[in-house]
Amino acid sequence: MPAQAFGQTATVAQMQAEPNQVQDVTVVQGDGYATLAWTHVDGATDYQIERTPIAEDGTATGNAVIVGVWRPNRQINNDKPTFADAGFAPGNRFQWRVRARFGTTAQPYSTAVSGATNAHWGNLSTPGQNLRTQWEDTLGAQYTSDVNEYAYTAAIDELSERVRVVEIGRTINNRPINMFVIGYPTPPATPEAVAATNPLAVNCNVHGNEPGDREACFIMARQLAFTDDAATLDRLSKTTVLIVPTINGDGRAANSRGNSTGQDLNRDYSLIRQPETQAFVEMVRDYRPIASYDGHEYGNTNTGDLPMLSPRHQNVAQGIFDESQNMIEGHMYTQGAKDGWWACPYGCTGASVGLGEETILRNTLGLKNTVNSLLELRSSGGPTRPDEGNTANNRRRKTYSALWTFTQFFAYHSANASNITTARAEAIKFQSANTGRIVFRGSRPIPAHPAPHPGDTPPPLDAPGQDQILNQPPCAYKLTEAQYNGARTDGPTGRQTTVAQRLAAHGWKVIKVADGYLVPLSQPERGLVPLLLDGQAAEGLVDGERIAPTLTGTHNGPLTVSGVACLAGATVRGPIKVQPGATLIVNGSSINGPVDASGAAGFVLTASTVQGPVNATGVRGPVVLVGNKISGPVNVVNNTGVAPLVAGNTVNGPLSCTGNTHAPVNLEVANTVSGPKSSQCARV
Numbered sequence: 001m002p003a004q005a006f007g008q009t010a011t012v013a014q015m016q017a018e019p020n021q022v023q024d025v026t027v028v029q030g031d032g033y034a035t036l037a038w039t040h041v042d043g044a045t046d047y048q049i050e051r052t053p054i055a056e057d058g059t060a061t062g063n064a065v066i067v068g069v070w071r072p073n074r075q076i077n078n079d080k081p082t083f084a085d086a087g088f089a090p091g092n093r094f095q096w097r098v099r100a101r102f103g104t105t106a107q108p109y110s111t112a113v114s115g116a117t118n119a120h121w122g123n124l125s126t127p128g129q130n131l132r133t134q135w136e137d138t139l140g141a142q143y144t145s146d147v148n149e150y151a152y153t154a155a156i157d158e159l160s161e162r163v164r165v166v167e168i169g170r171t172i173n174n175r176p177i178n179m180f181v182i183g184y185p186t187p188p189a190t191p192e193a194v195a196a197t198n199p200l201a202v203n204c205n206v207h208g209n210e211p212g213d214r215e216a217c218f219i220m221a222r223q224l225a226f227t228d229d230a231a232t233l234d235r236l237s238k239t240t241v242l243i244v245p246t247i248n249g250d251g252r253a254a255n256s257r258g259n260s261t262g263q264d265l266n267r268d269y270s271l272i273r274q275p276e277t278q279a280f281v282e283m284v285r286d287y288r289p290i291a292s293y294d295g296h297e298y299g300n301t302n303t304g305d306l307p308m309l310s311p312r313h314q315n316v317a318q319g320i321f322d323e324s325q326n327m328i329e330g331h332m333y334t335q336g337a338k339d340g341w342w343a344c345p346y347g348c349t350g351a352s353v354g355l356g357e358e359t360i361l362r363n364t365l366g367l368k369n370t371v372n373s374l375l376e377l378r379s380s381g382g383p384t385r386p387d388e389g390n391t392a393n394n395r396r397r398k399t400y401s402a403l404w405t406f407t408q409f410f411a412y413h414s415a416n417a418s419n420i421t422t423a424r425a426e427a428i429k430f431q432s433a434n435t436g437r438i439v440f441r442g443s444r445p446i447p448a449h450p451a452p453h454p455g456d457t458p459p460p461l462d463a464p465g466q467d468q469i470l471n472q473p474p475c476a477y478k479l480t481e482a483q484y485n486g487a488r489t490d491g492p493t494g495r496q497t498t499v500a501q502r503l504a505a506h507g508w509k510v511i512k513v514a515d516g517y518l519v520p521l522s523q524p525e526r527g528l529v530p531l532l533l534d535g536q537a538a539e540g541l542v543d544g545e546r547i548a549p550t551l552t553g554t555h556n557g558p559l560t561v562s563g564v565a566c567l568a569g570a571t572v573r574g575p576i577k578v579q580p581g582a583t584l585i586v587n588g589s590s591i592n593g594p595v596d597a598s599g600a601a602g603f604v605l606t607a608s609t610v611q612g613p614v615n616a617t618g619v620r621g622p623v624v625l626v627g628n629k630i631s632g633p634v635n636v637v638n639n640t641g642v643a644p645l646v647a648g649n650t651v652n653g654p655l656s657c658t659g660n661t662h663a664p665v666n667l668e669v670a671n672t673v674s675g676p677k678s679s680q681c682a683r684v
Contacts, residue, residue: 022098022110029118032400033086035340040079044100046071052095067387072452075337084340086400087393089139091119128159128226135215140395143211160225161186169279172260175249177279180221184236191286199240200413201289206266208251212377212398213295217245235414247276261492269364272502273491285507290420292372293409294361301382304344309374311366312443313356315527317427323371331412347459354459356443358531367528369427371420425669429627429648431526433607434587438470438530441538475566476520477533477544484517509622511602522587522606657681
């Protein structure tokens with residue numbers, strides 16, 4: 001819900017201006033902040049914002065305090081200055097003045113503008129809207145405890161038909177990890193139904209001692225659950241909002257960065273050694289958010305209000321990176337300039353942060369083809385918010401800046417859903433094609449904007465060395481029984497999981513073969529697979545055996561597959577028959593003839609052209625058909641493994657799917673089919 005929807009504009013009486021006096025000051029009230037705007041004074045190097053508490057009759061009830069310093073690099077259009085004043089107790093009355101400075105020389109203050117700030121969101125006489133968190137009740141003096149969280153969450157769940165609260169897992173100390181599932185008029189009933197709405201997700205509190213975003217998530221959940229705003233309800237009717245307020249409940253209770261073992265959970269989303277990260281990764285697998293924000297706090301006092309950062313690992317598909325950058329620089333910078341918030345890239349002071357580690361959620365999600373951003377709330381006021389020596393002032397500013405960000409994220413998602421889904425579809429097809437080099441560790445550059453600009457000092461580049469690059473990717477990795485199902489010690493006592501369980505949590509396709517387990521790279525999360533299964537990986541799980549393609553050239557005549565065959569960039573002039581129990585993996589190839597994988601152990605066909613029918617019947621393991629052009633009927637019938645993946649194909653003929661143990665899925669990447677789509681494939 002846009003902040004302006006809850007605001008009001010205060011006006012000032014006309015008066016004769018003094019030289020260099022700021023003119024045309026307006027104040028618009030938002031949720032927990034007030035946006036000041038004024039006319040730029042030529043030659044001004046910065047501006048100071050003064051706030052004074054007042055009574056209804058306008059008399060001062062406290063001292064005037066400089067609460068903000070505007071600098072030109074706060075916003076992209078710095079000739080139209082704005083500043084989001086925050087940290088005050090919501091509902092109180094104030095007057096504001098602004099003055100320019102030339103260097104350190106202060107100019108005359110503007111005429112004062114006064115008004116009442118918005119109270120906590122929600123009518124106190126309306127059930128549901130009248131709920132308040134412990135943090136709100138104490139005006140930020142106390143954070144919301146776990147007990148208060150559970151009661152507040154249960155009350156929203158009970159009072160709003162738009163909300164279903166789902167427990168996605170448990171912490172090591174057995175605290176529930178709850179998720180708000182919010183839609184209008186009611187949320188979809190199953191994870192698969194939610195996924196079909198192209199949902200967005202907010203992860204609010206991975207580091208227990210960074211709770212500002214968590215409080216914002218509680219408020220946002222209440223707003224979405226009980227608002228009457230028509231625009232918001234329209235958005236909720238078209239998608240689903242997923243909010244995970246406290247993934248690290250043990251760390252929050254102890255006010256510690258890590259979980260109860262001391263593990264930094266934001267260094268575990270790829271490895272998923274901890275139950276908290278496993279719960280979140282399984283949620284992503286099942287609910288499939290197309291966009292996400294991940295909330296944190298950051299201790300650098302000289303950075304912006306809201307440092308943000310896209311997924312930078314070089315294995316992230318270009319379209320996912322580009323759309324994440326557009327979300328930050330195209331939307332957040334623009335809206336920040338309108339509302340007075342200072343968004344900038346994380347690391348915008350040149351600090352060595354925000355790199356390409358795949359264990360960090362923003363990179364893990366990017367490698368899972370999710371448009372997303374990190375959000376850091378500047379921990380202290382710093383030189384641009386000098387009135388945050390009071391702890392409650394600091395806490396209120398952080399939380400309401402996070403609420404603004406998450407609200408804008410929802411608006412961005414609604415306005416750009418088509419672009420996001422297009423980027424995601426192209427990324428899934430690109431990754432499944434298994435083309436291009438593999439980078440084990442290294443980040444994409446964030447280009448600098450000419451100063452002064454919010455993005456004039458981007459984070460550093462950690463370019464990969466040659467020992468971190470694999471130019472010729474394998475077809476698959478083979479794991480031994482011990483590697484796949486063997487006991488591990490890299491998790492909390494009593495909660496260790498096997499590689500098999502972790503790959504299942506990621507949702508990867510695994511084929512059981514005679515002497516082990518094959519993990520094909522021709523699948524949607526191809527960019528992440530080698531980072532866990534290759535011996536060259538920076539932080540891997542096992543040293544899997546690289547399986548090279550068995551055919552890369554031309555084969556004339558029929559091809560019979562026994563054992564394991566992998567075709568990469570190959571041409572087959574004739575039919576392909578897969579013997580029962582054998583495995584066929586094909587990517588980027590051309591087949592002039594039918595393909596029959598009846599009874600196969602596994603069948604993977606991606607980014608290929610087939611002149612003839614394709615038959616996947618009675619396959620015991622995974623069936624993957626992504627990004628192909630098939631001239632002929634396609635049958636996906638009576639397969640007993642995980643749900644067949646049928647996505648982004650062009651089929652010149654019918655698509656028939658019947659009798660599969662699990663109905664085929666398309667990850668919301670539609671197939672183009674000239675003939676009928678029947679039975680289990682009617683909606684793919």
